[in-house]
Amino acid sequence: MKSRRLRPAPVPALTALAALLAVAGCAPGDADVRVEPPPAPPAEVAKLCAALHGELPDRVAGLARSGTEPRSELTAAWGGPAIVLRCGIPKPAAMADPKQEGVHVNGVAWLLEELPDSAGGGFRFTTGMRLAYIQVYVDEAHAKDAGMLVGLSDAVARTVPEGVAAY
Template structure:
């Protein structure tokens, strides 16, 4: 995975996002079905709980919605338009040096285009817990989406290499 070590400027993010594409659930509704990851180790779960407490009420102009089942490992905005899962195991895609990556406000992100125009998947790297954000195609164009989430992740999940 190639992670650029220069900060991503907010203006550059829309271009990067428009080339990539994140994930595939239709927005809307007051609840989203989000399967939490398998129970992570206690330290990882603790970082995810801290992140969950600090997550914003809105992302990309979408209000936070409840997830079913309720979990400190998941969050959503705009129904299932933007979905976050924390405490996932290290994705095997991170071992691929050809994968695209970027830094946003001191957080490294692996960027993956999902098939069939399904949107994008962003996964944090270089943190003691992996968080993954799936965004539908429509909302992936909002530069503030990753900026705001990166700020919260930088505050709540310490830098390091997760062994999980």
Template sequence: MSLHRRPLRLLALPACAVLLALAGCSSGDAEARVGPPPTPPADVAGLCAALHEELPEKVAGLARTTTRPESDLTAAWGGSAIVLRCGIPKPPKMSDPKQDGVEVNGVGWLLEKLPAEEGGGFRFTTGARLAYTEVRVDKEHATDAGMLVDLSAAIAKTVPVGISSY
């Protein structure tokens, strides 16, 4: 991912906004099934636990949802409309300089449109942080680029800049 060579600023979000429209405000399901990533190293798990405590109660107008199994590595909003997993291994696409990325409030994100067989929607993955964090947004709710603003603030506060060895 080439965030260091051609960083995109918050101004790049209008391009994402073309792909995304206005988010619904319903809280969705009361619970979301979210498989946590494989157990990360202790230092990464600690960063994820700190992030978990700082995550907002609402993202893109959607209320936070209880995840099952409960884990400091996962969070969800609007049922499973927006799902976060912290402490994932480095995605292979992160090394591809041709991948699209955006920078929101100092947090770089790899942007991937998910294929129909994975339900459509989008996957955003943080880069240049000591813990990789993935956010999946279903196609019905992939409508508000402001969600990255909501999540970037918590990530910037809790997950330091750096290159994760995991």
């Protein structure tokens, strides 16, 4: 995986939100966001995700945290569907591709994937070298804010130890 440091400066424009999400409301605060939790991870991963859930910031990229439906310590959202997190996902196949782009933010490595329009567009960031895989989907408008991953990276660094996830 190619790697680069992400600094608080604009990143390339991102398109829309990932197709995995079924949205119950479009505006922040209107309704909970439908976010399908990943399949039940092993107990040790679920424990790390619960710790992360409790440390996630109230605001990301200036957006307030939204509720998710179903309620789960494996999911979180900000600004309605603008930014969505899923913790405890299985290892993504893209992790094996050495040509994939990556960024480092506050000590946390993130795989960076631009999703095709046919898959709903947007960008997906996935942690690497942590004992749990965490994915963050970001819509076009908010991915331009390079600071978007700062608060999330801080929470990940505090709660999910470095290592290679077995799941």
